[in-house]
Amino acid sequence: MKPSMPSKAIPPPADWRDSGPPARGHYSYAFLDEGAKREIRRKMLKAVAIPGCQVPFGSREMPIARGWGTGGLQLTLALIGPDDVLKVIDQGSDDSVNAVNIKKFVSRVTGVAVTTDTRAASLIQTRHRVPEEPLQPHQLLIFQVPIPEPLRLVEPSERETRRMHAEADYSRMWLYLYEDIVKFNEITVGARYPVLVNRRHLMDPSPIPRWDVAKLNQGQALCLFCAGREKRIYAVPPHTEVEPLSFDDFAFRAEGFGGRRCGRCGSTATYLDEVIDDAGGGRSYSCSDTAYCEKIRRRGGARGADGPGEGPA
Amino acid sequence: MGYVAVKGGAAAIENAEKFSLARRAGGASALLKPEQIREQLHLAVDRVMGEGSLYAPDLAALAFKQAAGDTFEAAFILRSYRTTLPRLGYSEPIATSGMRVIRRISAAFKEIPGGQILGPTPDYTLRLLDFELQDESASRTRQRIRQLLQEVQLLDPLPERFPKVVEMLRREGLLVRHRHGSGDGDGLVDITRQALSFPAARSAQLQTLARGETGGLLALAYSNMRGYGSVHPVIGELRVGFLPVSYKNPGSGSVECIGEIQVTEAEVISRIAGAEGPAVFSLGYGLCFGHNETKAIAMAVLDRAMACEEPVAPSEDQEFVLTHVDGIESMGFCNHYKLPHYVTFQSELDRLRNIQIGQRPPEDTPS
Numbered sequence: 001m002k003p004s005m006p007s008k009a010i011p012p013p014a015d016w017r018d019s020g021p022p023a024r025g026h027y028s029y030a031f032l033d034e035g036a037k038r039e040i041r042r043k044m045l046k047a048v049a050i051p052g053c054q055v056p057f058g059s060r061e062m063p064i065a066r067g068w069g070t071g072g073l074q075l076t077l078a079l080i081g082p083d084d085v086l087k088v089i090d091q092g093s094d095d096s097v098n099a100v101n102i103k104k105f106v107s108r109v110t111g112v113a114v115t116t117d118t119r120a121a122s123l124i125q126t127r128h129r130v131p132e133e134p135l136q137p138h139q140l141l142i143f144q145v146p147i148p149e150p151l152r153l154v155e156p157s158e159r160e161t162r163r164m165h166a167e168a169d170y171s172r173m174w175l176y177l178y179e180d181i182v183k184f185n186e187i188t189v190g191a192r193y194p195v196l197v198n199r200r201h202l203m204d205p206s207p208i209p210r211w212d213v214a215k216l217n218q219g220q221a222l223c224l225f226c227a228g229r230e231k232r233i234y235a236v237p238p239h240t241e242v243e244p245l246s247f248d249d250f251a252f253r254a255e256g257f258g259g260r261r262c263g264r265c266g267s268t269a270t271y272l273d274e275v276i277d278d279a280g281g282g283r284s285y286s287c288s289d290t291a292y293c294e295k296i297r298r299r300g301g302a303r304g305a306d307g308p309g310e311g312p313a
Numbered sequence: 314m315g316y317v318a319v320k321g322g323a324a325a326i327e328n329a330e331k332f333s334l335a336r337r338a339g340g341a342s343a344l345l346k347p348e349q350i351r352e353q354l355h356l357a358v359d360r361v362m363g364e365g366s367l368y369a370p371d372l373a374a375l376a377f378k379q380a381a382g383d384t385f386e387a388a389f390i391l392r393s394y395r396t397t398l399p400r401l402g403y404s405e406p407i408a409t410s411g412m413r414v415i416r417r418i419s420a421a422f423k424e425i426p427g428g429q430i431l432g433p434t435p436d437y438t439l440r441l442l443d444f445e446l447q448d449e450s451a452s453r454t455r456q457r458i459r460q461l462l463q464e465v466q467l468l469d470p471l472p473e474r475f476p477k478v479v480e481m482l483r484r485e486g487l488l489v490r491h492r493h494g495s496g497d498g499d500g501l502v503d504i505t506r507q508a509l510s511f512p513a514a515r516s517a518q519l520q521t522l523a524r525g526e527t528g529g530l531l532a533l534a535y536s537n538m539r540g541y542g543s544v545h546p547v548i549g550e551l552r553v554g555f556l557p558v559s560y561k562n563p564g565s566g567s568v569e570c571i572g573e574i575q576v577t578e579a580e581v582i583s584r585i586a587g588a589e590g591p592a593v594f595s596l597g598y599g600l601c602f603g604h605n606e607t608k609a610i611a612m613a614v615l616d617r618a619m620a621c622e623e624p625v626a627p628s629e630d631q632e633f634v635l636t637h638v639d640g641i642e643s644m645g646f647c648n649h650y651k652l653p654h655y656v657t658f659q660s661e662l663d664r665l666r667n668i669q670i671g672q673r674p675p676e677d678t679p680s
Contacts, residue, residue, distance in 0.1 A: 063393040065648055128656045128657055272659075
């Protein structure tokens with residue numbers, strides 16, 4: 001199947017090695033063979049039907065290394081059609097080397113248009129962040145997942161964690177958090193904070209900061225997660241409850257930035273990157289979501305406590 | 314600012330790739346031809362095919378060239394090419410008793426029917442650096458090969474099949490009967506089409522090991538041999554040779570030979586087993602693409618180790634072994650730590666700073 005290229009799609013970027021026919025000539029549309037795409041789509045449907053449940057699938061090897069987004073990439077390639085508009089971010093940035101590399105690859109094997117604008121994208125592949133701008137119902141957010149099993153923290157065996165999920169036996173995870181509080185008066189889990197989806201399955205939201213966890217709850221867009229190396233697909237459908245594990249007397253807490261604002265756009269309600277400026281240890285802060293930051297700057301900067309509107313309390 | 318958030322990541326990637334090219338091909342020597350690699354570095358090619366899980370000597374040689382000799386990287390390139398190939402069908406089962414052997418030895422018996430055939434091996438060669446190879450004379454090397462073929466008595470014609478050593482033991486009732494793994498019974502599992510689940514069927518175990526990284530298999534098998542385990546292997550038979558691959562034409566139904574593959578096969582006899590029934594020797598099985606004896610033996614030891622009913626050592630724990638031997642996966646994950654992690658690190662920093670504030674003595678806390 002080779003759909004014709006729509007007129008609005010920008011052609012894949014030229015590659016310095018290309019001297020003869022375009023690279024796509026050697027590969028089918030979206031790289032994967034059709035049998036693989038079909039299987040991945042079926043497994044995604046199953047994942048959507050059981051929110052937060054990890055569905056095993058026959059993960060294929062990709063031309064990028066395991067651990068570098070092969071899961072997210074397989075979902076993107078299995079879903080992407082010629083009319084899609086793709087955005088890829090890594091740590092919130094569109095220009096991070098790995099995001100650029102993935103975007104370039106998908107573009108080369110599909111010819112789809114790419115964008116950095118969250119609102120303009122129909123398909124967003126991400127590593128470690130949820131964009132600051134709220135997503136719309138027609139958008140898909142695809143997470144790259146290194147370790148899909150939230151229980152891996154307390155149990156190394158897959159056989160055992162499968163049983164624990166089947167029985168909704170999450171006591172050891174609760175105990176882990178409780179012991180943290182006893183030892184440190186704080187939970188030590190930074191990113192990758194375990195969440196309960198649809199009041200049933202404990203899920204690893206991928207290593208997003210705790211800041212982003214609230215965005216998964218009762219969202220508008222379908223969130224798909226895939227771990228290529230560990231061969232698991234899972235999903236959070238729109239309008240689904242996603243609750244971080246917390247205690248009545250010890251609330252879940254997102255990262256705080258002590259009232260600091262982005263040094264570029266002035267936002268105070270975005271997740272900030274802390275940058276060490278000099279050997280003396282001087283710091284500056286800027287939005288991790290670079291496309292959002294750029295948008296606010298073009299508008300003349302944030303005034304007051306501006307933010308994307310749905311930042312955590 | 315570092316290499317991450319800077320605009321122009323694409324140009325940096327392109328230049329990094331060009332620098333790699335310059336490192337590989339920027340020297341004064343003649344550029345390697347893939348056919349030179351295929352013929353003269355054949356053991357590397359075999360390793361790449363095995364770990365890359367694709368029998369394609371020409372492509373493996375090309376991948377080895379492209380990867381500048383990194384077997385992990387070359388196997389990875391071959392695997393990602395494999396992904397693009399549709400699965401048209403499965404070959405007919407191959408009986409390795411019909412192998413056209415180039416090497417065949419048994420450590421269990423002094424003499425075996427059909428004879429011990431050493432074939433090509435450096436096993437008994439002193440590993441002295443051969444300075445003659447620095448400036449190898451093509452004519453002299455060819456002359457030596459001609460001489461070898463004249464002087465040595467070749468088995469001609471080669472027997473149709475060599476009797477399998479372990480089959481002879483089996484006939485005498487000294488060896489376990491053919492066993493099937495727990496899990497999926499007789500149905501063959503294909504781990505490239507479905508994720509491993511545990512307990513894994515024996516077919517899934519063997520397939521995972523056959524695609525495993527040689528060094529990874531070796532480390533785990535060695536841990537068992539040294540003492541973290543109890544296989545105590547004796548090599549019943551080790552074979553290197555060629556096997557015909559047959560495919561049943563789905564249209565006509567006729568079975569046709571579509572080529573042959575070179576493989577290494579190891580059968581290790583292990584300690585007496587059998588909680589039920591008569592005491593017998595147990596067996597471990599290893600088979601991989603190409604000529605790679607270390608891998609085949611390590612695989613056979615691990616196959617036997619994982620058959621333990623109550624695993625104690627890591628090499629006996631099927632989940633531990635099977636989830637850690639794939640080179641493409643382990644190498645990828647190891648290297649992914651080079652990717653930026655500053656968002657998650659910020660999250661950890663936030664936790665640590667908060668804990669430290671809580672741990673400060675009260676007088677330090679600003680009022």
